[in-house]
Amino acid sequence: MDSMILGETVLGGSIFLGFWMPSSGSSGVAAIELFDIDDKSESVTVQLMTKKSDEADSGESEIGSLDIAGDASAGIYKFPVSEAQDLVRYRVNPTKGIKRLHFQFIQPLWAPN
Numbered sequence: 001m002d003s004m005i006l007g008e009t010v011l012g013g014s015i016f017l018g019f020w021m022p023s024s025g026s027s028g029v030a031a032i033e034l035f036d037i038d039d040k041s042e043s044v045t046v047q048l049m050t051k052k053s054d055e056a057d058s059g060e061s062e063i064g065s066l067d068i069a070g071d072a073s074a075g076i077y078k079f080p081v082s083e084a085q086d087l088v089r090y091r092v093n094p095t096k097g098i099k100r101l102h103f104q105f106i107q108p109l110w111a112p113n
Contacts, residue, residue: 045093
């Protein structure tokens with residue numbers, strides 16, 4: 001069996017943008033699975049962004065966010081989202097003190113309209 005690395009590893013001080021996904025409703029729950037964070041004194045902000053499919057990426061707006069403390073343990077962290085438009089994507093913003101962050105995005109769970 002081959003070993004496999006799940007998720008993404010990013011360096012502190014750089015914003016990581018996920019890919020655009022279609023939304024399946026206007027409200028729901030977004031989540032991120034945290035595997036490892038290297039600095040216990042810093043934090044990470046996770047946002048779910050939205051836009052209409054015919055807008056430029058610069059027209060995106062935040063529909064939910066979560067702050068994860070640097071001393072957080074590995075696990076799944078959820079947050080509510082509302083007012084989604086056609087497309088959504090995650091934005092992860094680790095503070096400059098974090099040297100390494102390993103995580104995986106979880107597909108948002110949408111409430112029926």
